Amino acid sequence: MTNKTLRILIADDQHFQRLKIEKILNQLGYFRIAPVRSFDEIETLTCCPSKPFDLLIISTALVAALDIDLEAFCRDNPLIRHALIYDSRQAQLPPLPEPLPPTLQLSLSGAPGSELLKRLMAMIDPPPQRHGLQVLPWLRGLSRGRVG
Incomplete structure (x- = not known):
């Protein structure tokens, strides 16, 4: 179940x-x-004492x-409880060798996509642990023919 009270700041x-x-976060159930x-x-939103943002x-x-160490600022x-810092410059495909190798791994910079945000939110907002079926005392009595 999604924690609908999480506060998220997108910059x-x-x-x-x-x-x-x-939009991706809305599809995952986050609206704050x-x-x-x-x-x-x-800086304006995070300078005065208030409720913290769960994710930036x-x-x-x-x-x-600017001359700002973004990681230090967030830390x-x-x-700011958690931060996802990404490079929004256009992802450039690096030059590829000729002929192409049978397997190719590329690391591209860019904005987070749906799957990455889904995995991130699963870490920040893990689903509740379920410990099996709980039998209510009145239900146990009802199943034994006693109502009380």
């Missing part, structure tokens, strides 16, 4: 990218999402022109 300078990530487009907005999903493009900010 990307590209409106379409913010919308895409928000604040999309922002600048690092100043993040942020593009490195927001701090590219040291008490109002």
Whole structure:
């Protein structure tokens, strides 16, 4: 069951990218999402004491022109519990050798997709542990023919 109270902050300078990530999270059952487009907005939302954000999903493009250690900022900010930092630059396909090897592994930078967000949310918001069927005392009595 999805914890609908999780607070999520999406930070990307590209409106379409913010919308895409928000839509994926909505499909996963998360709706308390604040999309922002600048690092100043993040600082405003995380500077004064309030309820922390359970997850910050942020593009490195927001701090590219600033002298900010994004990992340190996320780690040291008490109002950010978890962070997903991604590189939003266009993924470039590296030059491929000729002829192509039988197996090829590529690492591309880019925004998080549906499967990655699904796995991330499963770690942040794990499903509740089920310990088998619980029999209620009144039901046990009813099955033995006693009603009380």
